[in-house]
Amino acid sequence: MFRKTNPLQSKSEILLRNITVTGMILFYTVFLLVPIGIAFAGSFHEWNPLSGIYRFNGIENYISVFTSALFGKSMLNTLIFSVVVIFFRVGLGLAIAIAIYSNLIKHKSFFRAIYYMPVVTPMVAVAFVWKFLYNPQIGAINQILGLDINWLMNPKTALLAIMIMTIWKDFGYAVVMFMAGLYSLPSDAMEAARVDGASSWQTFKYLTLPLLKPMTLFVVITSIISYIQAYVQVLILTEGGPGTATYLSSYIIYNEAFVKYNFGYASAMSFVLFVITAVFTWLSFRVSGDSE
Known part of the structure; x- marks a missing residue:
């Protein structure tokens, strides 16, 4: 060889x-x-x-996949879920990474570890804890906020509840990635900006943010691939309910394959989802300007 x-x-x-x-x-x-x-x-x-x-x-x-109203609804839910979670994952991750990177924060390794702990915690364990927190009678969320909401059984709040839990669990990944990007920035360029009298906002807008573009693209792409395949949190928190309010595309595949044992239909949906994932990934490269 x-x-x-x-x-x-x-x-x-x-x-x-x-x-x-x-x-x-x-x-x-x-x-x-x-x-x-x-x-x-x-x-x-x-x-x-x-x-x-x-x-x-x-x-x-x-043909059944493309004519299925339920699959169409699940793709819309998946799109909403992915866009919202990715937006907050990237936004929170970048903001916290910059805060930790700044000279105002000490014990940087401690904060990196704290924010990354939910990421390495199994999704099943996290979902069960949040299911208890969302409990309308004894859940801490309603008690702390003084609310009376059945988060997981209300069609208006069920998907939102899943998104909040997913953001909490996953934004630490973006924090670590952006921290790596910030520490790899060229120190001479940052020093030149300070010497030229650039403000912190100008340095961030015209220097830091463009230099972090490859890392931002990496986080967005990996997030798209991850969230289009998300189903564990749905399975544990709502099982797709109430009704079809929280049906995500991957959850339908799981349901068809391992509940109904309709492997042929589930396989067809899997390959349709693969193509959709590839298209969204390609579009992300195009929008970022990193593709020919």
């Missing part, structure tokens, strides 16, 4: 490299490419593994 080009490389090093690369190829083939191929083929079949049904039906599953 690899020829020995460096006389300092031993035969054992070359052998180890070949074994490692071969193992990675086999791993991704068996656990990624093959399942994707099986799912793609299954999307053209009426497929129920429990009853042993695997019957070819052409593009009927895809």
